[in-house]
Amino acid sequence: MTSVLLPWQPTSADRFDLRKAGHLLRRAGYGGSLSERRDLVRGGVEAAVAKVFSDGATATDQGEQWLDAAFAFAEIARVREFRIWLALSGRRPLQQRMSAFWHGHFATSNKKVQDPRAMLRQFATFDRLGLAAFLELAQAMVRDPALLRWLDNDSNGKDHPNENFAREWFELFTLGEGNYQEPDVREAAAAFTGYHVANGEFVMVGREHDRREKTILGQRGAFTGDDVVRISIAEPCSARFLATKWLRFFVHPEPEAAWIEELQQCYVQGGRNIGTTVRTLLCSQLFFSPQAYRSKVKSPAELLLGAVRACGASVAPKLLGAELVNLGEAWGEPPTVEGFHGERAWLSPATWLLRSNTLGQLFLGQLGAFSPSPADLLARTEKPAARVQQAIDLLLDGEASPESRARLLLFANSPLVQGPDGAAALLHATANLPEFHLL
């Protein structure tokens, strides 16, 4: 039997090289510098996966460590900057990546929640449980003040039910459209009654909770919201729904049916644990296949944060936060409950120009100091061909089509990239290549 989820074994013809290390770091993190990538290659693929999972990490989790300080600021922009700061640190790559996944999944916007601290805590919950058993995360989410408020569950009471939360719970969080009936939504809404928020905290308001017997997804009982969680995530279609989203996020925007089938089996057999499922996926032949490589369009965060991390540079999170908002990926304020409209929707001529200009300003130090400077990054050599190779190694895993390479060389040969900001111009040109816009 062949399985696309079997662990990928490097061979002499198909090695774990810089290209594959870059792929792993971009998909399971926000990318990494050339030296990080070289280290991964030296350590081999298993150690590399362990690294992105931060197995055995002893250093304190920065997100936890600084949460109290971040709490001092009640602004959504600060929350966003804090999250960017954590992502840029690269200390727990997959944790941050997974939190971004869950932010897109349980997409909650402060535009309505109006409580940046609740948003901060929701992100912290993603950090803590994003790779745990899905049941644990789901139970935390039905108690999450920001999510409850976002979907109006704080006004869902016994005598005045509000179905918003129950509907999205089935449609967007667990089962997917078409896998439940209208009566299920009504009954689940009754089960979620009384799951309220007071003074920014979750409270179970007993007198608002509807205790009668309900029939939900074919089961009957005096169910609470926690029962809805338990019942919904045990549905086979739930496993398929999540497996599809993980494959889209980590592997390919249009996963094949066979892949979904395999991954959902893996998820169910592994006790519905997110971490073990994602680990299997990230070690798999499928993940390292040519089909997966550069098969996704980078989101603005993947593009900007990725550019900074690929250069091993440091940039002020505040400025990146403002640029993310400009480019349409305002963390903490997704446009709708469906999250950010990703993939090809990120690219239109107008957004492409914004992306290109922002990258240019980033490299040319117009978004605050970019250190080490592009000149230092390309300092190794003066020869145009070698500089082009260096830029391609930095930003494109050393992998560019012959056409891109030839044109970049033409650009590097022109007198335009001499001068003090020549190196920045060369990096900007490299980042303008279509390859760089793919994840």
Add this chain to the structure above:
Amino acid sequence: MTSLGLRVVFAVGWLLAGVAAQVLPRGCMPDDVLVVVEASDAVAFVGDLFVTLGAVPKDLPETVRTEIALGLTAIRLGLGATPSVLARQLAQGGFAVGLRFGKDGAVEMLLALRPGDAKAARAFLLKAGEALQVVERGEWLFAASSGAGCDALLAQVAAPNGRWAKWPGAVDLATNAVAAESPLRAYLDLKALRAHGGLDQKLANMVGAVRFLLAPMLPALWSAPRATIELHAGASLRLTMRAEQAPVAGDANASTPMAAGDVAVVLPWRELLVAGQKERTIIAPPDGALAVLSLDRSVRKLLEQPEHFLLPAEVTQVQAFLAVADQLDGPRSSFVTDLVGGLVAPFTLYVLAPTPPFLSDAPLLLLPGIALLARTQNAQSERVLSRTAQVFLLIGNAERAQRHEAPFVLRKVNDLGDGVHGLTATLPEWRKQTLPPTEYGIEPSLLFGFDHMVLASNLAAAQAMLLQVKNGAQQALSGDVLLLHGMPIAAAVEQSQRPLLLARMLDEGESEATANRFYEIAKGLLRALDFLALRMHASASHTSFEIELRRRS
């Protein structure tokens, strides 16, 4: 040209032999120079400066102290001598530096020195700038970045009646006579600089808020022919700028009248001054205050006649603001006449040390107490203020409710026999596991007592200020003053350092170590500082602006 040059040289030789000893260094500067920096005794000044600055602050991190020590050594090595030795070598008999501006905007520097050791001075100058032209004449050493510059200096000395020779010294404000000159000073031809730098245009387009702040300075910046900047070193380091407001008779350069339309933009701002030149008293801040800001302005006058002071777009903004503000207390009172007018201008703003909230733990970011203090006109103004404060609280609470936040609870502060009474608003007790958020350090408070009103960000600050009023703690001053005290600011920074560190990392992209170092240096410097004062004062004929920095002894 050559014969002229020769004649000049002869003339200079003759002059220097006789007149030079009386010539002020600035007298060597040609007329087209617009700024002159001059010292008559550089050695004394460098000595004073080192006494004032004192030793490297001991509170600075050890690494920084080492770096400063290394830096000083490096400077010493670079200069080839200690600063005081160098000052003697270069300019024992004084020096002047002049700046003139080319048509293309390039700045040319002209240098006239009376060295203590001509040979060493010449060697130093030649080492300092390769392109520097150096000419020696008698006891003078001239240097410029071009030969033309040196020629201009030589020509000026040959004809010693240039305008800089007659340029008046600083005028003592008290006596209106020429003051004793400070060791280091600069003279500015403001009129020419205005025309050159487009300052006129900048002043005309300046936004209302900045004009309000700079009100006493505006006429001087607009019309004064000249300004003098002095640096005094001694008990403290003082940088003083004085500008003459009105044209001085006999100065041909300063006789052009101002255009009427232009005057309208700038001049009325002095009408906002309440005390003007007169000395006034304010209530002294309590010990441990971080800062005091006292601006001699009438807000009421500004709001009553916005069209008199502001640009048309700003007038519209003020009107739109008043359209809402006037309705806060209903038709019973007017915002401008009764509320703002109910307080005796000018008001004073105090920043006091942070105090933790009464009911809850201290938030991680603890804000200092901010208090606005003013004398009240009558009992009516108290009623208007109280009602308006309640409306504001209502609006604030409505906004908090929209964000699902607990409302501020209003309670009365009762007269405990001292006549102090008013309102304060507190947030309910914070009962969660985490530390309370920043706004828990805020208790908006409005207190009355001893004919004063204080509006403060917490009750302790309000009470502390009324206690000062009660104790008759007064302080005399004139003009505008901003006073910052180093020690309490350092303590406030220290108290909230963790969130400040995070903010620095997010804003600047610094690592934790770098951000930490930034605050350690800031605190070290602040702890060494007794106070930093900014003062602005306008008299009938002069405007002065002063920065004073005093180290803690």
Add this chain to the structure above:
Amino acid sequence: MSKNFDRRTFMRGAALLPFAAQLRAASWLPSGVPRTLIVLELEGGNDGLNTVIPLEDANYVRLRPRLSAVKQTAVPIGNGMGLHMSLGKLAQRVQAGSCAIVSNVGYPKPDRSHFKCRDIWHSADPQCKQVRAVTTGWLGRAADLLAATSGGMKAVEIGGTEIPLLLRARNSVGLSLRRVEDFVLWAGDSAAHAKRRAALQELLAQRTAQGLLGYVAEVANEALVQSSQLSAALKNYQQKATYPDTQLARSLQLIARMVIAGFGTRLFHLGYGGFDTHARQLPTQQSLLRELDEALAAFAQDLEAHGYFSQTAVLVHSEFGRRVMENESLGTDHGAAAPLFVLSGGVRGGLHGVAPDLADLDDGDLKFKTDFRSVYQDLLVWLGCDATAVLGGEFAPVGLFQS
């Protein structure tokens, strides 16, 4: 296939030759220009009754003994109505037929909260009690429909710091624009940047890549074509009206530049605030309306001179009108129905709708006679957009445009 090839070849030519783009920009004829709608929102609740004034109504003077002073200086526009003296230039356009006024616009059961009313106007849903996660705005929905037929950035917020509900869409990414330069390829500020930009364009010009890489390359290529069109057109833009030195005028001029440049953005929104005149209304409204009048006049004149005015419409409205009776502070409080303006070279100018009846009030407020969605519908139809799809129903047309 061959069509695609032609387009690509053409774009390549345009990208490589800056002159080609210029030629194209210059040869665009206004008749081929797609229609553009600008929604200008007077924030805070403009007092409609003192903007379009019932000159002959005795009730007006009775209910507003002091505020009706504006009547004395009003500019008559017929039917017993007059425009506020500050709107003199707009009044000329009403007379000349390039500005329409729709009287008494509103919706049933009006709300009095700034935020709720704003949400209602933005979502085009009078039932919009609370903005939900899935709530979209009417311009956003229109943008989705327009984007389906062509690419590009269909809807833009001008000057605002965030995307308002009005522009929230299901599929399009809303953008806020402060500087038009954001949409020109940037290659540094050094002297060499123009040449560097050309080199970047060459770097990205027609490629042979397939699949996703080919898709990105094509988008990049199209972006470069648009960028050079825009910069050429912006360079060619010659201001043909004197704009006053105000933020509002600057924003409108930015829109004019984009319209004239043929940038392809068809929906704009901008806000202009300060109309919450609870007290001392007369001087405030006078200066606010004057600024509005001057900015709109310059904008209209500029577009007219370039030949774009008939293809552009500006809708000027506010979230609500104010109470009919003046209050004790020489101001007015939050009310209901109000007139709105549609400024366009293609509009049927003059007064539309039913004039307000001050003898028949609903709890002290004017009763609305024209549903705001009727106005939206006319504008959407004029834009060539499926109005029913955007508004979720059909409404009685106002007849703002010749059909």
